[in-house]
Amino acid sequence: MNKIWLIIQREYSTRVKNKRFLILTFLMPLLIVGLIAASTYLSITGVEQRNIAVVDPNGFIKNSLKNTAQINFSFPANVDTTNYQKQGFTDILIIPKFDGVKKTDYILRSKKSMGLMLQESITNKINSAIEDQMLQDAGIHQNVLDSIHKASQFAELKAYEDKGSTSKESNASLAMGIGYASGLLIYITMFIYGTMVMRGVMEEKTNRIAEVIISSVKPFELMMGKIIGIGAVGLTQFLLWIVLIISLTSAAAGFLPADVQHQVASLQQSNGQMAGGMMQASESAVKIYNFQHTISTANWPLIIGCFIFYFIGGYLFYAALFAAVGSTVNEDPQDAQSLMFPITMPLILSYLITNMVTQNPNTPIAFWASIIPFSSPMVMMARVAYGVPSAVSYWELALSMLTLIAGFIFTTWLSGRIYRTGILLYGKKVTWKILIKWAFKKV
Amino acid sequence: MDALLSLKNLRKYYATQKAVDDISFDIERGSIFGLLGPNGAGKTTLLRMITGIFYPDGGEIILDGKPFDAINDIQKIGYMPEERGLYKKMKIGEQALYLAQLKGLSKADATEKIKYWFKKFEMESWWNKKVEDLSKGMSQKLQFVITVLHEPKLIILDEPFSGLDPVNANLIKDEIYALAKKGATIIFSTHRMEQVEEICDHIVLVNLGKKILDGTVADIKQQFKENIFSIETEAGVSLSDAPAFSIVRAEAGKTLVKINEGFRSNDLLQQLIAQNKQVVGFNEVLPSLNDIFIHLVEGTHANARAFQTVQE
Numbered sequence: 093m094n095k096i097w098l099i100i101q102r103e104y105s106t107r108v109k110n111k112r113f114l115i116l117t118f119l120m121p122l123l124i125v126g127l128i129a130a131s132t133y134l135s136i137t138g139v140e141q142r143n144i145a146v147v148d149p150n151g152f153i154k155n156s157l158k159n160t161a162q163i164n165f166s167f168p169a170n171v172d173t174t175n176y177q178k179q180g181f182t183d184i185l186i187i188p189k190f191d192g193v194k195k196t197d198y199i200l201r202s203k204k205s206m207g208l209m210l211q212e213s214i215t216n217k218i219n220s221a222i223e224d225q226m227l228q229d230a231g232i233h234q235n236v237l238d239s240i241h242k243a244s245q246f247a248e249l250k251a252y253e254d255k256g257s258t259s260k261e262s263n264a265s266l267a268m269g270i271g272y273a274s275g276l277l278i279y280i281t282m283f284i285y286g287t288m289v290m291r292g293v294m295e296e297k298t299n300r301i302a303e304v305i306i307s308s309v310k311p312f313e314l315m316m317g318k319i320i321g322i323g324a325v326g327l328t329q330f331l332l333w334i335v336l337i338i339s340l341t342s343a344a345a346g347f348l349p350a351d352v353q354h355q356v357a358s359l360q361q362s363n364g365q366m367a368g369g370m371m372q373a374s375e376s377a378v379k380i381y382n383f384q385h386t387i388s389t390a391n392w393p394l395i396i397g398c399f400i401f402y403f404i405g406g407y408l409f410y411a412a413l414f415a416a417v418g419s420t421v422n423e424d425p426q427d428a429q430s431l432m433f434p435i436t437m438p439l440i441l442s443y444l445i446t447n448m449v450t451q452n453p454n455t456p457i458a459f460w461a462s463i464i465p466f467s468s469p470m471v472m473m474a475r476v477a478y479g480v481p482s483a484v485s486y487w488e489l490a491l492s493m494l495t496l497i498a499g500f501i502f503t504t505w506l507s508g509r510i511y512r513t514g515i516l517l518y519g520k521k522v523t524w525k526i527l528i529k530w531a532f533k534k535v
Numbered sequence: 536m537d538a539l540l541s542l543k544n545l546r547k548y549y550a551t552q553k554a555v556d557d558i559s560f561d562i563e564r565g566s567i568f569g570l571l572g573p574n575g576a577g578k579t580t581l582l583r584m585i586t587g588i589f590y591p592d593g594g595e596i597i598l599d600g601k602p603f604d605a606i607n608d609i610q611k612i613g614y615m616p617e618e619r620g621l622y623k624k625m626k627i628g629e630q631a632l633y634l635a636q637l638k639g640l641s642k643a644d645a646t647e648k649i650k651y652w653f654k655k656f657e658m659e660s661w662w663n664k665k666v667e668d669l670s671k672g673m674s675q676k677l678q679f680v681i682t683v684l685h686e687p688k689l690i691i692l693d694e695p696f697s698g699l700d701p702v703n704a705n706l707i708k709d710e711i712y713a714l715a716k717k718g719a720t721i722i723f724s725t726h727r728m729e730q731v732e733e734i735c736d737h738i739v740l741v742n743l744g745k746k747i748l749d750g751t752v753a754d755i756k757q758q759f760k761e762n763i764f765s766i767e768t769e770a771g772v773s774l775s776d777a778p779a780f781s782i783v784r785a786e787a788g789k790t791l792v793k794i795n796e797g798f799r800s801n802d803l804l805q806q807l808i809a810q811n812k813q814v815v816g817f818n819e820v821l822p823s824l825n826d827i828f829i830h831l832v833e834g835t836h837a838n839a840r841a842f843q844t845v846q847e
Contacts, residue, residue: 098636106625300620304681307586307614308637516588518618533550 095309096317103292103321108328117329121336142210144200145171145181152190156221156228163214173201185214190222263389264478268450270390271474274399275446278406278470282439285326285407286414290432292318293418293515294425302515311512315419316504319411326407352377360384391479398476401493406469408500410435416507419514420522431524442467449474453483465499468492506531538597539564539689539720540585545594547580554580556744557594562722562737567715569735569752570724571824573832577744578724579617582691585722586614599688610639613687617694617724619678621666628662631681638685645684652680656706671698679707683714690714691722696730708734728825738824742832756821759830762794764803767816777806791820 107113142163148154157165168179176184183202190196198218200206206214227237293315296302305314345353355377417431445467449458453475462472462484472492475484513530514522538561547555555577562568572578583589585596587605596603599611622630628649635645653659656676666674675698683690692711696704711734715721723735731738732752740748748755766774767789774790776782779798783791794803800819807814822830 095637098633102633295622299623300616300618301622303588303616303618304614304620304634304678305637306588307612307616308609308634516583516618 099317100321107325144183146185148187153221156224267477271450271477274473275470279443286410289411290414290418312508402469405496412504412507416510419511438466442470446470453478465496541597543595553744566736567721569731569738572741576741611688613682613690615682623667693724759827763820769813779803
C-alpha cells in the first residue's frame with residue numbers, strides 16, 4: 093500500500109509540476125471565456141445596418157411600420173428602383189395596394205443580398221404593421237392597441253415537478269444545458285486522461301524502466317498507482333477550474349454598477365417581486381436575477397455529486413483499458429492505434445447517445461445506455477440533470493452506479509492481467525486475440 | 536555449503552514451451568555465480584522467478600533459509616534486468632530516491648546512501664540532471680548504483696557490462712568484487728564467456744530450459760579437458776607422432792599434442808626425452824568456457840528455439 097502511495101505521488105507530482113499542466117489549467121477557462129466574448133462581439137459588430145426606402149403610394153402602413161436598431165425605414169418621395177442607391181438607401185421596399193383578403197407579394201430590392209433572419213424580421217414587421225393598421229381602421233385607439241401588445245408578453249411558462257407534498261420549479265432548457273455540458277466534459281476528460289495513462293504506460297515500457305520497477309512492486313500496483321495518480325491530476329484540474337470560474341464570475345459581478353447590484357439583491361430577497369415603494373428594477377438587474385434564479389433551480393449538490401462519481405467511475409473504467417493497450421505497444425506508438433479503436437468506439441458512441449438523451453431523457457435507449465458502464469458516465473449525467481427521481485428513479489441511479497462500480501472492477505482486473513504480461517514483453521505484435529489469451533492465462 | 540539461494544526442481548511452462556524445466560542448483564553465500572546459456576535458454580524466465588516477477592509452476596525457491604516470499608524478500612534482492620532503462624525526463628537524484636523508496640528504504644536513509652554512491656562514482660554533479668542528458672555508459676553506471684543501493688543480499692546482474700567502455704567496466708567489476716567480499720551474493724547472467732571466466736566462482740549452464748552444467752569454473756574445465764598439451768621446443772626441432780601422443784597442430788617452436796588413451800603426461804615427456812627432443816616449455820591446455828559452451832550448445836536446437844514463437 094505504501095508503495096502504491098509512492099507511485100501515485102510520483103505520477104501526480106511530475107504531471108502537476110509540468111508546465112503544460114499549468115498552461116492548460118489556466119488557459120482553458122480563459123480560452124472558453126475568450127471564445128464566448130469573441131463570438132458575442134462578432135455577433136454584435138457583424139450586424140449590418142439597413143436603410144430601407146419604402147414606396148407606399150397609399151400610405152397604408154406608414155404610421156405603423158416601426159424602426160429597430162438594425163433596420164431604418166423611411167418614406168422619401170421621388171425614389172424608385174433605379175435611383176434608391178444614389179440617394180443613400182441600401183434597399184427599397186415596394187408596398188402594393190392592399191385588398192385585405194389575398195396574400196400579396198411585397199417587393200424588396202437590395203444592393204446586397206439580405207440574410208434569411210433579416211428577411212423574416214422585415215416580413216414580421218410588415219405583417220404587424222398591417223395588423224395594427226387594420227385594427228386602427230376598425231376603430232381601436234392607439235392606447236388600447238399598446239395595452240393589447242403588452243398582453244402578448246404576459247404569459248410565461250413555469251413548470252413545476254411534483255415531489256410528494258412539495259413541488260419544485262423545473263427548467264428543461266437548463267437541464268439540457270447541464271446534461272450536455274457534463275456529458276461533454278466527461279467525454280473529453282475520459283479521452284485526455286485515458287490517453288495520458290496510455291502514454292505513461294508506453295513511456296515506461298519503451299524506456300525499459302518497467303522491469304526495473306516490477307522487481308520492486310507488483311505490476312498491478314504500478315498500474316493502479318499510475319491510474320490513481322493521473323486521476324488525481326484530473327480532479328485537481330477540475331477543482332482549479334471551478335475555483336477559477338467562481339472567482340472570475342464574482343469578479344465580473346463586482347464590475348456591475350452599485351444600484352444594479354442592489355436591485356439584484358432585493359429581487360433575491362423578495363423572490364422576484366420588487367418590494368413596494370422601491371423603484372422599478374432595471375432591465376439588466378432583472379436579467380441577472382432571472383439567470384441566477386434559473387441556475388438555482390437545478391439540484392446542484394446532486395448534480396455535482398453525481399458528476400464526481402461518474403467522472404471517477406468512468407475514468408477508472410476507461411483508464412484501465414487504456415493502460416492495457418499501452419502495455420502492449422512496442423517501440424512504435426502507431427501500434428496503439430488499432431488496439432485503441434475498440435475503446436474509442438464506445439466512447440464516441442456514448443457521446444452521440446448523450447446528445448440524443450439531453451433532449452429525450454426517458455427513451456429505452458437512454459435507459460439502457462445509462463445502465464451499461466461503457467456509456468453510463470455520460471448518458472446518466474445527461475439524465476440526472478433532469479432531476480432525481482422525476483426523470484431518473486432512485487433504483488435506476490443505484491443500478492447504474494453499481495454496474496459502473498462492477499464494470500471498473502472488472503476492467504481493472506482484466507487490464508491488470510493483460511498489463512503484467514504486456515509490460516515485460518518486447519518485440520511481439522499484439523492482436524486482440526492474444527490479449528484475450530493473456531487475460532485468462534495463469535501467471 | 537552455506538547456500539543463500541537454493542532452487543529445487545523449478546519449473547515454468549508457457550503454452551508450448553518449457554521455458555524452465557526442472558532446474559535445481561544452490562548458490563553459495565558471498566559467491567559470484569554465473570548463469571550462462573544461449574539466447575532463449577530460459578535465463579530471463581529463471582531470473583524473473585527468483586526476483587518474484589513470475590511465479591513458478593512447480594518447485595521451490597529457498598532464499599536465506601526460508602521459502603521465497605515475493606513481497607517481503609524483494610528488499611533482499613537487487614535486480615538489474617537486461618531490458619533496463621530509466622525515466623528520461625526525471626531528475627537523476629529524484630529518480631534514484633524514488634526507486635530506492637520503492638525498494639522499501641526510508642527517504643532519509645535513501646538520500647544518505649545515494650549521496651555515498653554518487654560520491655564514490657563521482658556522480659555528485661548529476662543530481663539535478665535528467666537521464667536524457669546522460670550517455671549510455673553513464674546511465675549504465677547509474678543503473679548499477681540503483682541496483683545495489685539498498686544493500687541487497689542477492690544482486691542479480693543481467694549483462695551488466697553491455698555498453699560500458701573498458702574503464703567503466705573495470706570500475707563496475709571492482710565494485711562487484713568488493714560487494715562479494717562484503718558478503719553479498721551475486722548472480723551474473725551473460726553469454727560473454729571471457730567475463731564469466733574472469734569473474735565467476737561457480738557457473739550453471741542452461742540450455743532449452745534445462746541445466747546442463749553445474750560446477751566451479753576450474754572443475755568444469757577439468758571435466759571438459761581433452762588432454763591437450765602445448766610443447767615448446769628449441770628452434771628447428773619438429774615432433775612426430777609417438778605411441779603416447781598424436782599431434783594436433785604444429786607451429787614453429789610450439790606444438791599442440793593430444794595424449795593418447797592409456798598414457799599420462801609423464802609418458803609423453805619420457806618419450807620426448809627418449810627421442811632426444813629439447814623441451815623448453817610444457818603445459819596443459821584447458822578448454823576455454825567459450826569452447827565448452829559452443830561444444831555443449833551446438834547441435835541442440837538452441838539457435839532455432841530463439842526464433843520459435845510461442846503459439847498462443
